[in-house]
């Protein structure tokens with residue numbers, strides 16, 4: 001049992017405080033709650049924030065204990081600022097009036113509305129594939145697709161840094177999960193050659209993303225698809241973070257790499273650019289439609305996306321696929337490039353390729369918690385990513401840019417980041433003096 005005096009709020013990680021030895025299952029989480037509360041008390045718990053107004057570039061965030069943090073917002077996922085766009089709100093409102101606020105059923109029964117069916121059709125057209133299937137969440141789309149496709153004797157070959165919904169789907173589907181080094185097509189090919197030599201008849205699913213959410217890096221998808229085809233494997237690509245937000249036409253890195261028409265299965269989320277919860281699977285393999293509808297736990301046995309959500313996404317898609325969408329992406333990318341170069345010019349390391357996510361390397365748990373606390377207390381709202389989302393002491397800020405950010409806001413964020421680094425490294429910040437008092 002962990003003594004509360006032993007809480008290591010700077011060096012420890014959340015999994016240190018899960019007490020496996022306790023028989024009472026909920027009780028195992030007690031020390032972890034104590035550790036988070038200790039972090040909150042000394043001001044280094046930047047998680048579970050909530051808001052009390054529309055998501056915008058300036059907001060008031062509230063900590064778990066209700067303490068307000070007003071500031072410039074780099075912590076929201078609404079890359080083109082469509083979630084608060086009047087036309088999108090109007091579309092959702094009209095759908096609520098016309099269809100009510102609930103789908104009232106699974107899509108396998110009668111939970112679809114005509115508006116959801118239209119969304120599936122238009123999404124497929126946008127992606128240039130034969131069909132798309134809408135899910136209530138992106139998480140459910142990723143997890144459920146893998147569970148539906150892969151059976152016990154099959155194999156999953158998955159990027160070691162792929163999103164949790166993909167990792168958990170792979171582990172739930174089969175014991176034959178092969179994790180390959182991040183973005184390494186050679187690593188995939190080596191594994192496929194070995195699996196095929198030993199199991200000529202097995203199904204193999206290769207799983208990756210276009211933009212990785214913690215590193216903003218991008219694999220060579222066209223090359224990967226060619227490898228998969230050679231070995232009779234199926235490729236699925238999660239496009240959650242770049243679809244709609246990146247590429248001239250808004251089709252993300254698949255468009256930039258000229259790989260759009262080649263990928264076996266595309267899976268994504270609406271929750272980053274399309275103004276709503278929800279996800280999808282899109283492919284030329286039309287047999288997937290009813291396979292997913294009737295054989296996928298996260299679609300079959302859950303209520304369909306609400307009419308308001310479908311209407312919001314449909315309205316966002318119309319904007320994304322228009323000259324206005326192109327203009328919004330151009331401005332977003334200008335903000336991204338300005339943020340990346342400004343941070344680099346003052347000595348911060350930023351990772352990956354240009355996308356709405358700018359990962360900023362911080363390092364140790366303690367330093368990054370103190371720097372994040374400084375940011376929140378000085379008007380710069382940002383998400384800290386730490387273990388288990390990234391490696392221990394591999395902490396980073398996941399700075400999220402939006403179309404509406406101004407250059408002045410970005411410059412202010414960078415100046416605050418420099419001040420946070422200076423204050424924490426010289427040990428004179430308010431937080432440190434409190435802790436060492």
Ligand SMILES: Cc1ncc(COP(=O)(O)O)c(C=O)c1O
Pocket residue numbers: 137138139140142163165209213238240241268269270271277278279
């Ligand atoms: C790469 C990736 N895939 C899937 C998801 C899940 O999407 P959603 O938020 O729609 O459940 C996310 C978002 O958290 C993500 O970052």
